[in-house]
Amino acid sequence: MMTNFRNSVLSLITETSANLPSDVRRAIAAAIEREDPDSRAGLSMSAISLNIDMAVDRVAPVCQDTGMPTFFIHAPKGVDQLFMKREIEEAIAEASRTGKLRPNAVDAITGKNSGNNLGCHVPVIHFEPWEKEDIEVRLILKGGGCENKNIQYSLPMEVPGLGRAARDIDGVRKCILHSVWQAQGQGCSPGFIGVGVGGDRTSGYELAKKQLFRRVDDTNPDHDLQGLEESIMASANTFGIGPMGFGGKTTLLGCKIGKSHRVPASFFVSVAYNCWAYRRLGIIVDPADGSVKEWQFRDENEITRMAKGEGMPLTGKEVVLKAPLTEEEVRSLRVGDVVLVSGEMHTGRDAFHHYIMHHDLPEGVDTRGGVLYHCGPVILKNEDGSYAVNAAGPTTSIREEPYQADVIKKLGLRAIIGKGGMGPKTLAGLQEHGAVYLNAIGGAAQYYAACIKKVTGVDLLEEMGVPEAMWHFEVEGFPAIVTMDAHGNSLHSEIENDSKRALEAAG
Numbered sequence: 001m002m003t004n005f006r007n008s009v010l011s012l013i014t015e016t017s018a019n020l021p022s023d024v025r026r027a028i029a030a031a032i033e034r035e036d037p038d039s040r041a042g043l044s045m046s047a048i049s050l051n052i053d054m055a056v057d058r059v060a061p062v063c064q065d066t067g068m069p070t071f072f073i074h075a076p077k078g079v080d081q082l083f084m085k086r087e088i089e090e091a092i093a094e095a096s097r098t099g100k101l102r103p104n105a106v107d108a109i110t111g112k113n114s115g116n117n118l119g120c121h122v123p124v125i126h127f128e129p130w131e132k133e134d135i136e137v138r139l140i141l142k143g144g145g146c147e148n149k150n151i152q153y154s155l156p157m158e159v160p161g162l163g164r165a166a167r168d169i170d171g172v173r174k175c176i177l178h179s180v181w182q183a184q185g186q187g188c189s190p191g192f193i194g195v196g197v198g199g200d201r202t203s204g205y206e207l208a209k210k211q212l213f214r215r216v217d218d219t220n221p222d223h224d225l226q227g228l229e230e231s232i233m234a235s236a237n238t239f240g241i242g243p244m245g246f247g248g249k250t251t252l253l254g255c256k257i258g259k260s261h262r263v264p265a266s267f268f269v270s271v272a273y274n275c276w277a278y279r280r281l282g283i284i285v286d287p288a289d290g291s292v293k294e295w296q297f298r299d300e301n302e303i304t305r306m307a308k309g310e311g312m313p314l315t316g317k318e319v320v321l322k323a324p325l326t327e328e329e330v331r332s333l334r335v336g337d338v339v340l341v342s343g344e345m346h347t348g349r350d351a352f353h354h355y356i357m358h359h360d361l362p363e364g365v366d367t368r369g370g371v372l373y374h375c376g377p378v379i380l381k382n383e384d385g386s387y388a389v390n391a392a393g394p395t396t397s398i399r400e401e402p403y404q405a406d407v408i409k410k411l412g413l414r415a416i417i418g419k420g421g422m423g424p425k426t427l428a429g430l431q432e433h434g435a436v437y438l439n440a441i442g443g444a445a446q447y448y449a450a451c452i453k454k455v456t457g458v459d460l461l462e463e464m465g466v467p468e469a470m471w472h473f474e475v476e477g478f479p480a481i482v483t484m485d486a487h488g489n490s491l492h493s494e495i496e497n498d499s500k501r502a503l504e505a506a507g
């Protein structure tokens with residue numbers, strides 16, 4: 001019997017969530033070398049590298065969004081798949097209890113959180129038979145923000161910025177370049193892409209996701225696709241989108257392309273965008289007792305420490321903000337300023353923005369002059385009933401664009417913290433009401449958790465579940481960059497326009 005199987009899967013989940021693979025580490029280390037340490041890109045890469053080390057030390061999620069756990073399993077004839085499925089579900093529930101995974105499964109319509117990452121068709125498990133004697137279990141934890149940047153093209157078409165894309169390899173190239181451009185910083189760049197050419201709409205996306213199980217440093221056996229991968233890497237890194245979309249040399253860290261036969265009428269190019277927090281690992285399991293025989297994507301000569309220094313390379317020029325903030329304070333900030341936030345901070349994301357349009361704030365909560373953090377944390381409950389933050393990086397802000405300006409006005413907010421930037425409606429709202437948008441480093445969930453000194457309370461927990469509830473934090477020295485100010489300036493629209501020109505030039 002495979003008595004050790006559940007434990008093997010639990011270690012796979014824990015390790016995938018907390019400890020990035022060797023090939024990913026190497027790609028990120030090379031990016032750190034490329035960026036000027038004193039630039040916004042350099043600051044982002046420092047936070048990312050510190051965060052990667054902290055996740056290992058704390059055995060806690062690299063990023064708070066642990067995604068939709070997706071398993072790809074190869075098994076020999078005769079192994080009990082139903083048993084494996086049940087044991088995987090138990091391991092998922094256990095990893096959720098201990099904060100290695102965020103409770104991330106919510107009802108599709110009502111948003112009700114199941115609390116343990118189990119639900120309709122979740123976790124996703126793909127079984128495939130193979131000729132070998134061992135079992136291979138591979139897992140990818142791909143967060144929602146980068147998943148939202150996945151995109152599918154149907155050739156022939158007009159690709160924005162690049163013109164007509166025909167049913168040939170150059171047409172495929174144009175689609176892929178556009179896919180990187182449209183992600184901007186919202187999928188926590190620098191990212192990795194898996195591309196599926198051909199198939200149908202469903203199998204095309206699956207093929208794309210499977211490419212993310214190739215090693216970053218492998219060589220495509222198909223000569224044409226190998227050339228295409230290299231060409232995409234070279235062109236995409238001229239876009240200047242950079243880490244977090246702040247501008248910089250590194251936009252794309254890996255590009256892997258596979259192909260499937262298609263029907264004559266369809267020609268799809270499907271792209272799966274993965275953030276820098278590229279969490280995927282694999283184990284080879286002994287079918288006799290279910291124990292781990294071998295780890296995949298884990299090299300002997302791995303770069304074990306990513307960070308160069310002890311802490312963030314701060315210059316002393318940072319603006320210290322202590323909430324509650326005054327209008328004058330906020331209006332004096334300009335795009336590009338680095339700030340360190342202290343004091344009270346409230347979380348609020350999708351469910352909260354929807355709710356607050358039609359309801360008053362929970363009793364006793366005062367947000368005037370306040371800081372709203374777009375964040376869905378991983379929280380553990382202590383024995384004494386208090387809460388501990390296990391991971392707490394920013395979520396993609398653009399989803400709140402329809403609500404944000406109204407919410408700023410209604411709640412009297414002075415600062416919004418998130419990532420990826422927001423649109424023209426929010427920019428106008430910041431100007432009108434006197435507020436700023438602060439971009440935190442996406443994925444740096446451990447780094448930011450350490451800035452949260454205390455959870456002072458929570459509202460709407462029962463109704464909304466852990467990630468969507470309104471948490472109240474006491475923070476200290478929380479670093480972020482002003483990317484949209486109260487004077488109508490937005491770094492995001494600047495980078496989008498500049499990178500559009502680079503995209504056109506790559507055509």
Ligand SMILES: O=C(O)C[C@H](O)C(=O)O
Binds near residue numbers: 065145187394395396
């Ligand atoms: O849900 C989250 O915490 C973040 C999400 O992965 C995002 O990138 O927006």
Ligand code: SF4
Binds near residue numbers: 188277393394
């Ligand atoms: S927050 Fe960023 S790093 Fe985390 S899952 Fe979302 S896209 Fe990835």
